[in-house]
Amino acid sequence: MTSTWPAGAATGVGSLPGTDITEAVKTVFGELPDLPHLPELPARGPGADMVGRTAGFLVGMPVELYAARWRLTPRPGVDLRRARDLAERDLDTLTKQADGYTGPLKVQAAGPWTLAATVDLPVGGRVLRDHGATRDLAESLAEGLAGHVAEVAARVSGATVVLQLDEPSLPAVLQGGIPTESGLHRYRSVEAAVAEQVLRGMVQRVGVPVVVHCCAPGVPISLVRAAGAVAVSLDLDLLDLEDPAVVDPLGEALDAGTGLLAGVVPTSPPVVSAEWAADRLRTMWRRFGFPPERLPEQVVVTPACGLAGATPEYARTAMTTCREAARRLADDPES
Numbered sequence: 001m002t003s004t005w006p007a008g009a010a011t012g013v014g015s016l017p018g019t020d021i022t023e024a025v026k027t028v029f030g031e032l033p034d035l036p037h038l039p040e041l042p043a044r045g046p047g048a049d050m051v052g053r054t055a056g057f058l059v060g061m062p063v064e065l066y067a068a069r070w071r072l073t074p075r076p077g078v079d080l081r082r083a084r085d086l087a088e089r090d091l092d093t094l095t096k097q098a099d100g101y102t103g104p105l106k107v108q109a110a111g112p113w114t115l116a117a118t119v120d121l122p123v124g125g126r127v128l129r130d131h132g133a134t135r136d137l138a139e140s141l142a143e144g145l146a147g148h149v150a151e152v153a154a155r156v157s158g159a160t161v162v163l164q165l166d167e168p169s170l171p172a173v174l175q176g177g178i179p180t181e182s183g184l185h186r187y188r189s190v191e192a193a194v195a196e197q198v199l200r201g202m203v204q205r206v207g208v209p210v211v212v213h214c215c216a217p218g219v220p221i222s223l224v225r226a227a228g229a230v231a232v233s234l235d236l237d238l239l240d241l242e243d244p245a246v247v248d249p250l251g252e253a254l255d256a257g258t259g260l261l262a263g264v265v266p267t268s269p270p271v272v273s274a275e276w277a278a279d280r281l282r283t284m285w286r287r288f289g290f291p292p293e294r295l296p297e298q299v300v301v302t303p304a305c306g307l308a309g310a311t312p313e314y315a316r317t318a319m320t321t322c323r324e325a326a327r328r329l330a331d332d333p334e335s
Helices: 021-031 049-056 078-097 112-114 131-155 170-175 191-206 222-228 244-255 272-286 293-300 312-332
Strands: 063-066 071-072 101-112 161-167 210-214 231-235 257-264 297-301
Touching: 021 112, 021 312, 049 063, 049 078, 049 112, 049 161, 063 078, 071 257, 078 131, 112 170, 112 191, 131 161, 161 191, 170 191, 170 210, 170 222, 191 210, 191 222, 191 244, 210 257, 222 231, 222 244, 231 293, 244 257, 244 272, 257 272, 257 312, 272 293, 272 297, 272 312, 293 297, 293 312, 297 312
Parallel strands: 101 161, 161 210, 210 231, 231 257, 257 297
Antiparallel strands: 063 071
16 A cells, blocks of 8 residues: 555545635645545535535536436536536645645545435436436546546646545445435345446546545445455444454455555544554454554544534544554554
8 A cells, every 4th residue: 555655644534614625725734744635615515515526527417406406407507617616726726735745645526326326317316226327427427537636636746646436325325225206215226246347447447546435334345345446445433343244355355455544533522542543443453463564554544434514623633633643553553
């Protein structure tokens, strides 16, 4: 993993509170200097939310808001322009604040399965219900995100861009757990091989290291690894380390060199110490029996999930705790 980020790195999952993108970028680069990320500020409203922001990257598939939901539409309108204007403003701010930066830089977007499970077709119902529309959405997103990461790389010339695909809906997609509009039924499950193929196509198309983040139980770690992601990002509180069905895929992935963005710092008070967070990761690592020196190389310390619901003060504290915990691991991986 040292080819993707330095040993002893920490980062954020993505979202932060507030509406000031300049202040958010400054905070991230100050608190998480080894693996900063372009923050997302959903409090700015429609188009800054995860789904609307990502839908703005789609190529040839415009979207609009209808009854507080994003749906595909024949023509671009004001909602899409707003989403793209916000994204452009974010990039302008990043260009200015990251001037002279060298190193890995993470950007985030919803993954194809979460987008298909959330965005509606023009005639109603989720894109997920239509095989052809789902395939078209994934291809459009891959093209759009390839352009996005290329633009980030051009604007911050010293950066090595890392793309995080947020897939909180992926376990439900695989298990047939996405409800229909009425809530009375569920969309059919998607075969793991199909989900893997779509994610692999995304990884290959964007041409940069890809991390898959999932803050839901039942993260399909083997699928993520097979799709070619360099790392999986998850909430440690949702892992049952007594369950072989959880431990075995995670252990195999780590043994093969897959990185782990470990969500160990809570997204809300009470505050935990950096020492506590580092010790929890050391304990987990010892359970797998891997050499301790690999821990700070392979594991990146993160909050459990996004921090949009936190206060600005707590969000900064959580990022500081992640950074200090990561440095403790780098200084002493086996204490």
